Amino acid sequence: MFVDALRDACRGLLLWDRRRIGVAAAAAAGSAVVIGLATVLIPNALFSRDIPPMWWDYPVWILTALLLGMLIASYVRDPNSASEEGVRGPETALEEEASGPDSASGEGARGPETASEGRSGVLGGVGGMLGWFAVGCPVCNKIALLALGYTGALTYFAPLQPLLAAASVILLLAAVIIRLKGQYSCPLASRERSARS
Structure with a gap:
């Protein structure tokens, strides 16, 4: 199951265009700068660190930033799918409303995608915060300092x-x-996905 999900994820990554790759690079760089400055992995005059960084802080910092960049870029909408949705006529919209939520083209088909977005959003948010706490100074963390003392x-x-x-x-x-995985194996048809398959 994990191997299939990883294979579909790799296929989904191959569907990315230059725009998504650019967003991923910019988001990863922005995440790296924000986390690096706040945790003083990038030396700066704004923040201080009482305990020097450990050797593993740097690879975790870079890996966290790269994964955050990829996750953020995965939410970028494909311009081809947006234009295909805009082309639908009023008859199509009325047919979708009349067919109800259980139809293949209605809201029911988007349910798993929405659940996947929510799940991945929670996982990404928690993962990003844990990464921030993991590479930060243990005594500079106000929550740990207040709860446990120096x-x-x-x-x-x-x-x-x-x-x-x-x-x-x-x-x-x-x-x-x-x-x-959702971008590759999504049940909704996409011109880009069918062209590359």
Whole structure:
């Protein structure tokens, strides 16, 4: 099952055009800058870090930014599908309304896609926040500092950061796979998908 999902996700990635690739690169760069500046993985005068970064902070930071960029770009709408929807006449819209939510072209067909978007959005949001906490300074994190104190943050929160990093990458990867798989194996017809199959 995982292998099939990964295969469909790779096929979905191959359907990306230059616009989506550009959005992915820009979103990944923006995520890297925001996370890097706030966690002082990029040295700056705005923020400070009491505990130096660990060796694994940098690969996790870059991987998190890349996965966030891919996830954000997966929400970019294909201009061909938007123009195909705009071409529908009023008769088609009336037929879709009359056929009800159980028809193949109505709202019912979009239900799984909407559920997939919600699931991947939650996974991506949680994964992004965990990645932020994973690469940040353990004693600069105000939540950990208030809950555990300085010594408690070093004793209890710092050893959990590698686990947070692993959970972050896994959640973001799952969100990206769900989105890309849906772009390839979506039940709605697409001119681009049928041309490349």
